Each structure stands twice: as structure tokens, then as C-alpha cells.
Amino acid sequence: MTRFIIWRLALMIPTLLLISIISFVVIQLPPGDIVTSTLDELLADGMEASEEQIAALRAMYHLDAPMPVRYLRWLGGMLRGDFGYSVQHQQPVSELIGERIALTVVVALSSLLLTWALALPTGILTAVKQYSPLDYAATVLAMLGMAVPNFMLALLVMWGAFTWFGVSIGGLFSPAYVDAPWSVARVLDLLKHLWVPMVVLGVGGTAGMVRIMRANLLDELRKPYVTTARAKGMRYWRVVLKYPVRIAVNPFISGIGVVLPMLFSGDAIVGVVLGLPTTGPLLLDALMNQDMYLAGSFIMILSALSVLGVLISDVALAMLDPRIRYD
Amino acid sequence: MNRTADEITARNPDAAASGGARADDDSVLTVENLEVRFDTEEGELSAVDDVSFAMRRGRILAIVGESGCGKSVTSYAILRLIQKPGRITGGTITFRPRGRPPVAITDLAENAEALRRLRGGDISMIFQEPMTALSPVHTVGNQIVEAILLHQDVSQADARARTVEMLGKVGIPAPERRIDQYPFEMSGGMRQRVVIAMALVCNPEILIADEPTTALDVTIQAQVMGLMKSLQRDLDTSVLLITHDLGVVAQLADDVCVMYLGRIVEQGTVRQVIHTPRHPYTIALLKSLPSLALKKARLPSIAGSVPALSARPPGCPFHPRCPHARHGVCDVGNPPPSEHLGAGHYAACLRVEEVARSEGRMPDVECRMPNAGTAKDNS
Numbered sequence: 285m286t287r288f289i290i291w292r293l294a295l296m297i298p299t300l301l302l303i304s305i306i307s308f309v310v311i312q313l314p315p316g317d318i319v320t321s322t323l324d325e326l327l328a329d330g331m332e333a334s335e336e337q338i339a340a341l342r343a344m345y346h347l348d349a350p351m352p353v354r355y356l357r358w359l360g361g362m363l364r365g366d367f368g369y370s371v372q373h374q375q376p377v378s379e380l381i382g383e384r385i386a387l388t389v390v391v392a393l394s395s396l397l398l399t400w401a402l403a404l405p406t407g408i409l410t411a412v413k414q415y416s417p418l419d420y421a422a423t424v425l426a427m428l429g430m431a432v433p434n435f436m437l438a439l440l441v442m443w444g445a446f447t448w449f450g451v452s453i454g455g456l457f458s459p460a461y462v463d464a465p466w467s468v469a470r471v472l473d474l475l476k477h478l479w480v481p482m483v484v485l486g487v488g489g490t491a492g493m494v495r496i497m498r499a500n501l502l503d504e505l506r507k508p509y510v511t512t513a514r515a516k517g518m519r520y521w522r523v524v525l526k527y528p529v530r531i532a533v534n535p536f537i538s539g540i541g542v543v544l545p546m547l548f549s550g551d552a553i554v555g556v557v558l559g560l561p562t563t564g565p566l567l568l569d570a571l572m573n574q575d576m577y578l579a580g581s582f583i584m585i586l587s588a589l590s591v592l593g594v595l596i597s598d599v600a601l602a603m604l605d606p607r608i609r610y611d
Numbered sequence: 612m613n614r615t616a617d618e619i620t621a622r623n624p625d626a627a628a629s630g631g632a633r634a635d636d637d638s639v640l641t642v643e644n645l646e647v648r649f650d651t652e653e654g655e656l657s658a659v660d661d662v663s664f665a666m667r668r669g670r671i672l673a674i675v676g677e678s679g680c681g682k683s684v685t686s687y688a689i690l691r692l693i694q695k696p697g698r699i700t701g702g703t704i705t706f707r708p709r710g711r712p713p714v715a716i717t718d719l720a721e722n723a724e725a726l727r728r729l730r731g732g733d734i735s736m737i738f739q740e741p742m743t744a745l746s747p748v749h750t751v752g753n754q755i756v757e758a759i760l761l762h763q764d765v766s767q768a769d770a771r772a773r774t775v776e777m778l779g780k781v782g783i784p785a786p787e788r789r790i791d792q793y794p795f796e797m798s799g800g801m802r803q804r805v806v807i808a809m810a811l812v813c814n815p816e817i818l819i820a821d822e823p824t825t826a827l828d829v830t831i832q833a834q835v836m837g838l839m840k841s842l843q844r845d846l847d848t849s850v851l852l853i854t855h856d857l858g859v860v861a862q863l864a865d866d867v868c869v870m871y872l873g874r875i876v877e878q879g880t881v882r883q884v885i886h887t888p889r890h891p892y893t894i895a896l897l898k899s900l901p902s903l904a905l906k907k908a909r910l911p912s913i914a915g916s917v918p919a920l921s922a923r924p925p926g927c928p929f930h931p932r933c934p935h936a937r938h939g940v941c942d943v944g945n946p947p948p949s950e951h952l953g954a955g956h957y958a959a960c961l962r963v964e965e966v967a968r969s970e971g972r973m974p975d976v977e978c979r980m981p982n983a984g985t986a987k988d989n990s
């Protein structure tokens with residue numbers, strides 16, 4: 285097991301390097317660079333910069349060094365926590381995204397936990413009680429859940445909260461706490477708001493997960509080892525929980541690996557609708573405004589987190605299934 | 612036909628006296644008029660129909676027949692393991708443990724504690740597929756220890772010691788190391804030994820083995836069969852052996868039931884059924900044995916194939932394939948009743964006398980099992 289983990293950690297290094305190269309290429313992709321865009325902005329404000337100023341700027345950003353050197357500088361900067369500078373926000377990228385990434389992880393993990401809490405028992409029940417009224421009801425709900433896009437669900441929840449409770453629940457904080465420093469009160473305020481994205485994202489993911497769990501478990505329930513266990517004299521539910529569920533649960537574990545990327549890309553729209561200070565909306569914004577250092581660093585950090593998620597899920601899978609760790 | 616096993620013995624005292632596969636005082640398990648149906652798209656189909664037999668204590672009773680004739684369903688029914696869309700729709704199954712009152716298994720509730728104690732405790736089962744009969748993600752030790760703890764009030768450590776001992780008994784080398792292995796680290800033969808160990812670890816009175824060697828290599832088949840026979844003798848277990856191989860029956864069993872399309876067509880002792888078969892189906896099965904076929908330098912197989920349950924022929928279910936079938940006799944009415952031919956030998960054929968006259972005596976079935984009692988295969 286230890287060897288497996290070390291091996292997987294070692295594999296992360298080339299993966300991350302590859303991602304960093306791609307991110308860097310993304311940063312370099314648009315015509316012009318940070319100096320030309322700064323100049324453009326100065327021009328737009330009716331100001332001009334002298335040749336010397338421009339040269340100083342170029343030197344400051346090492347823009348005249350060859351590409352590999354600039355890549356290595358960028359990489360080195362990131363290792364020290366320096367992710368470059370956002371032209372659009374006139375702020376270091378690290379300051380801009382630190383909290384957002386933390387909040388994104390919180391939102392992602394809490395909605396994943398909710399998905400598990402809902403989908404695991406529902407999936408097990410619908411498989412064990414196949415073709416029962418409960419199974420049919422869950423199937424209809426799951427189809428609805430899959431047909432309704434998450435942003436629709438987000439709008440519905442907001443509308444519902446507004447009409448029934450008279451509260452506007454966009455964002456993760458009340459206005460008073462948006463820019464406040466972290467405190468117990470701010471955490472409580474976060475928890476008060478967290479349930480909306482948690483429900484929207486968690487419920488959205490539940491429908492698919494229930495179907496997967498049901499199908500997997502139905503497959504496993506038919507396997508001979510289930511009959512063997514029943515023939516041993518185990519109670520039916522103990523059999524179900526110890527043997528087939530243990531194997532059918534794999535997609536839930538793999539879910540750890542995909543939930544972050546899912547939240548960063550597909551659910552950006554949900555983030556926008558809900559006004560979440562998470563990464564999705566900011567990344568979207570950065571890409572639209574060609575704020576390339578911001579976008580590139582973002583992609584880099586999020587990818588690294590995703591790789592970490594996959595690592596965690598792989599280790600968990602290996603702990604659950606000896607066939608994986610003995611390969 | 613709706614006789615109970617007791618009535619049968621009452622009317623045929625010689626059946627009780629000379630053994631065979633019908634009930635008497637020495638029975639450890641009796642099955643009477645068992646019927647199992649499956650709810651399918653083609654309607655309700657009887658997979659097992661009016662099946663009656665008794666297992667003699669300490670003996671091996673074989674159920675033999677082509678694939679699909681209802682052997683597995685019969686054996687699953689004994690432990691009430693039939694799953695939807697199937698269910699037991701009639702008959703009684705009675706377990707007669709030593710020194711305890713009989714248990715009517717068919718009367719127990721699905722979730723009865725008594726049924727749970729029976730399973731794996733008094734009656735245990737070995738399945739056909741050693742590759743999939745064990746959980747792939749638990750060690751073999753975990754799975755065997757669990758079986759012990761379910762039925763015996765012992766500590767984890769004692770259960771583990773008992774498991775190691777049992778693994779050794781079934782011929783697994785280095786059992787104290789193997790106990791912590793996963794099934795995928797073992798060969799098919801080793802896994803089947805593990806399954807046998809798990810089935811016997813609680814000292815059951817009855818062992819049901821559903822084609823325990825069909826999925827194994829021929830040499831390993833012989834080893835595992837030999838192992839089962841010697842364990843059965845040592846532990847004084849009564850065995851219900853499901854097989855499609857009359858050669859194995861001749862080698863191992865004491866009594867035989869021959870099944871065709873969910874019904875028992877012939878039953879008796881091995882001597883009776885193998886050496887003086889009376890039902891055309893049994894005769895056809897014996898003639899298609901490789902050892903006999905070779906002697907005759909041709910390969911007769913039974914004409915035609917087993918019909919689907921949904922197309923069960925009227926009259927005698929075997930008539931479309933039977934060389935002795937008589938139009939207007941064999942293909943009308945109900946299936947022929949099981950007739951007592953004497954000394955506990957039964958056959959369900961309307962033309963037993965004519966068949967006996969035209970077939971004569973069967974040549975002896977060769978015993979083709981090498982002596983493999985404790986031989987070991989390596990994984």
C-alpha cells in the first residue's frame with residue numbers, strides 16, 4: 285500500500301509539469317503581452333508611456349527572455365507562491381484567488397458529501413427493492429434531476445427562497461461579511477449561505493449517482509458470492525452491505541477525483557447564477573477579458589487540485605479493492 | 612400423484628428396508644412433492660415439478676441430469692435460496708437433525724432466525740463457480756472466519772485457528788499464510804478447496820454440492836472429488852451431490868435421482884440405477900458416457916435437445932426424444948407417475964416392462980476416477 289502511494293505521488297510530478305506547460309502556453313497564446321495590454325489601458329485612459337518606461341516594464345517582466353526561460357521563471361514563481369499579476373484587477377493573482385479556491389473546495393466537498401448522503405442509501409434501496417414503488421418513485425425523480433440543468437435548479441432554489449422566505453440568497457456571504465476578515469461570525473455566515481450551492485450542486489449530482497449505484501449494485505447482487513454469503517447464514521442486509529455494496533460503491537470514490545474539475549468547468553454557470561465568490565465565475569471572466577496570467581495560474585492551480593483529487597480517490601479505491609493495489 | 616413419502620414407505624415396506632432415495636427413519640432430509648415456479652414473460656413455468664426424495668444419513672445422494680433440468684433449483688430450494696422471479700409453490704422439505712426435532716424448512720419465514728441458523732450451520736452449500744463464489748475484495752480468511760462466528764460462540768482468535776486448521780484439512784499448503792490471501796491470488800482448484808473448507812467449517816449435517824467440479828480442469832476435478840469423498844467419510848456428513856456426470860455418480864454416490872425437465876424420472880441406489888437402469892432417459896444418459904461410447908466405437912448422444920420449460924411436451928416429458936415412445940400412450944395426459952419397481956427403485960415410465968425386455972442389462976460403467984484423496988494442486 286505504501287509503495288502504491290509513493291508510486292502514485294511520483295507519477296503526479298510529470299503530470300503536473302505537463303499541465304504547467306499547457307497553462308503557460310495558454311498564457312502566451314493571445315497576441316501581445318502584459319506590457320502591450322498595460323499600454324492599451326494607458327492609451328484608453330488618454331495617457332502615454334515613453335520608450336524608456338516601456339523598456340523598463342519589459343525588463344521588469346523579463347519579456348525579452350526566450351520562452352523556456354520565461355516558463356522556468358513562471359514555474360519558479362509559482363513554487364514560491366507568486367502566480368503573476370492580473371492586468372484586469374491590478375492585483376497579484378495569488379491575492380485574488382486564494383480565498384476563492386478555498387471556498388470552491390469547501391463548496392465542492394460539501395456538495396459531494398450531500399450527494400453521497402442522498403445517493404448512497406437511495407441507490408442501495410432502489411437496487412435491493414427493484415421494481416418496488418420506491419424504486420419507481422426514485423427513478424422518476426432521478427430522471428427529472430438529470431433533465432433539469434443545474435443552473436435552472438439554482439434559479440428555482442433562489443426563486444423559492446425569495447418567494448417563501450423573503451430572503452435573497454445569492455453569494456456565500458451576507459453583504460456585511462463579504463470583505464470582512466475571517467472570524468467565527470463570518471464562518472457562521474458562510475454556513476448560512478453554503479446550503480444553497482450545496483443543495484443545488486449536491487442534488488444535481490445525486491440523480492446520476494443514484495442511477496450508477498443502482499445499476500452497479502443490481503449487477504453485484506446477482507453475483508454468486510452473494511448467494512454464498514446468504515448460504516452461510518448471514519442476514520440479508522448484512523450480506524448486501526458487506527459484499528456487493530462494498531464493490532458497487534467504487535464510482536462514489538472515483539467521484540472525489542472528478543468533483544473538483546466538474547465544479548470548475550461545468551458548474552461555472554451555477555456559480556454565476558448564484559453569485560458565488562468561487563473560482564468558476566472568476567475564471568470565466570478572466571478568459572473573456574484575456575487576463576492571461578490570472579487564467580493560466582487558475583488553470584494550473586485547479587488542475588493541480590484535480591490531480592490531487594484523483595490521487596485521493598485512487599488511494600481510497602486501492603484501499604477498498606485489493607485487486608487494484610496488487611496490480 | 613400426491614403421495615407423501617411416509618405413505619410411500621408404508622405401502623412399500625421393502626423400500627425402507629433396502630435404502631434407495633425415498634424416505635425412511637434414517638433420512639436426514641426429505642423432500643416431498645416439491646414444486647418451484649418462475650414467473651417469466653412466457654408465463655409461470657415449473658422448473659421443479661413434483662420432486663420427492665430422501666437423503667440417507669451419512670450417505671451421498673446424487674442428482675443427475677442434463678443442464679437445465681432443475682438440479683440447481685432443487686438444491687437452492689433446500690436452503691430457501693430461490694430468488695425472484697422464482698418461488699417454491701408447493702411441497703415440503705423437512706430436515707431431521709440428529710437428536711433434535713425435525714424442522715419443516717418450507718414452513719419457515721423468509722427472515723426466520725431458524726432458517727439463518729440452518730444455512731451454513733446445519734446445512735451448507737458449495738457452488739459451481741469457484742472463481743466467483745467468493746468475494747473478490749475480502750481475504751479468504753475473513754470469509755471463513757465470518758462463517759464460524761455466525762454459528763459458533765467463539766473468539767475471533769479461535770475462529771482464525773479453526774480456519775487455518777480447516778484450510779489444512781482441505782489440502783491447502785501453508786494455510787497460515789494462505790488465510791490472508793485474496794481469492795484472485797489462488798487457482799480455481801485452490802479456491803474450490805477454500806469454498807469446501809468454508810462449507811464444512813461448522814460441521815454441517817448436510818453438505819449440498821452443486822456441480823462442485825464442473826468449472827475445474829479434469830485432473831483437479833478428480834482431486835476435489837476425492838477430497839470431498841474423504842472429508843464426507845471423516846466428518847460423517849450427508850451429501851447431496853448435483854452433477855451432470857454419471858461417471859462421477861458411479862464413483863462417489865450411494866443413491867441417485869435422475870432428473871429430466873424438472874421431474875425425477877428414476878431413483879434408487881447407484882447399483883440399481885447405474886447397473887439396472889429402467890427409464891429410457893437414464894439408459895440414454897448411460898449410453899452417452901464416453902467410456903461406453905468408446906467401447907462401442909461410436910458416439911451416441913441423446914437424440915434432440917432438452918425442450919424449453921415453456922414448451923414442455925404433454926404426457927411423458929421425454930417422449931419427443933425417447934426411442935421407446937408409443938404414440939397415443941406416451942404423448943397424452945399427465946406425466947407418468949413414479950412407479951415402484953421394488954427395493955426402493957423407482958421409474959416414471961409407462962412402458963418400463965417393454966423397455967426392460969428390449970434393452971437388457973447395461974454394461975458396467977467404468978470407474979474413471981484416479982485415487983486422488985489428498986493430492987494437491989499448485990496455484
Ligand SMILES: Nc1ncnc2c1ncn2[C@@H]1O[C@H](COP(=O)(O)OP(=O)(O)O)[C@@H](O)[C@H]1O
Nearest residue numbers: 649658677678679680681682683684685696920
Ligand atoms: N432466474 C430464473 N428465471 C427464470 N427461469 C429460471 C431461472 N433460474 C432457473 N430457471 C429455470 O429453471 C430451469 C432449471 O434450472 P437449473 O436448476 O439451474 O438447471 P440445472 O439442472 O442445470 O442446474 C432452467 O431450465 C430455467 O429455465
Ligand code: SF4
Nearest residue numbers: 927930933941960961
Ligand atoms: S413413458 Fe414412453 S416416452 Fe416416456 S420414457 Fe417411457 S417409453 Fe419413453
Ligand SMILES: [Mg+2]
Nearest residue numbers: 682683821822
Ligand atoms: Mg445447475
